[in-house]
Amino acid sequence: MPGVKDGKLQTLTLIRGLPGSGKSTLAVHLASATGALHLEADMFMVDRQGFYEFDIRRLRHTHAKCEAKCHEALTDGRNVIVSNTFTRFWEMKAYIDMAEQLDIKLLIVECHGKFGSIHQVPDETLADMRDRWEDLPEQYR
Numbered sequence: 001m002p003g004v005k006d007g008k009l010q011t012l013t014l015i016r017g018l019p020g021s022g023k024s025t026l027a028v029h030l031a032s033a034t035g036a037l038h039l040e041a042d043m044f045m046v047d048r049q050g051f052y053e054f055d056i057r058r059l060r061h062t063h064a065k066c067e068a069k070c071h072e073a074l075t076d077g078r079n080v081i082v083s084n085t086f087t088r089f090w091e092m093k094a095y096i097d098m099a100e101q102l103d104i105k106l107l108i109v110e111c112h113g114k115f116g117s118i119h120q121v122p123d124e125t126l127a128d129m130r131d132r133w134e135d136l137p138e139q140y141r
Contacts, residue, residue, distance in 0.1 A: 011036070011079050012070070012099045016086035017111030018129055019121040026111060027083035036079035041066045067094050074102050088134045096140075108140050 004010065013030065017023045024040065031038035044062035047053050066082065073080050086092045092108070099106040117126070 009105060010074070010077065011105045011107055012074060012095060013079075013081040013107040013109060014086060014092055014095055015081065015083040015109045015111060016092070017113075018085060018087070018133070019117035019126060020113070020115050021111035022113035022115055023083040023085075023111045024118070025115075026109070027081045031081050034079060036081045037069075037073045038081045038083065039066050039069055039073075040083045063091075067098070070095065071098055074098065074104055085129060087129050087132050089137060106140075108136060110136075 013027075013036070015023045015027050024042075027038045027040070030036065041059070041062040042052065042054075044065045045052055045054055045058065063084075066084070070080050070082055082095060084091070096106060098104075121129075
């Protein structure tokens with residue numbers, strides 16, 4: 001049976017949505033309730049003092065690090081929840097491929113709340129993200 005490891009269903013959950021939509025909050029609650037590992041690229045933009053510091057020059061690196069940590073945890077048999085904006089389908093593709101290659105059940109959840117961004121994302125950036133939002137292909141809905 002796909003997604004079963006040691007008799008338990010193993011899952012990779014991707015949570016997507018615009019900044020302030022509730023992704024991180026949902027991921028934290030789900031991880032707490034299920035024991036899954038919660039990852040997001042923003043976790044890798046925290047400085048040595050523990051403060052979040054967005055740096056667009058590090059964006060590719062932070063996403064690569066998030067993907068690598070996800071792969072490592074899945075390979076170790078853990079359930080993983082990744083919450084990123086994932087505004088375009090290709091941004092999820094590495095995770096989707098990972099789940100398929102490791103034969104792990106994939107769940108994709110969309111958040112559409114309007115709670116305000118904890119990272120003070122400028123309105124113009126939020127509008128750009130909203131404009132480039134892609135709906136999921138039918139097979140992932």
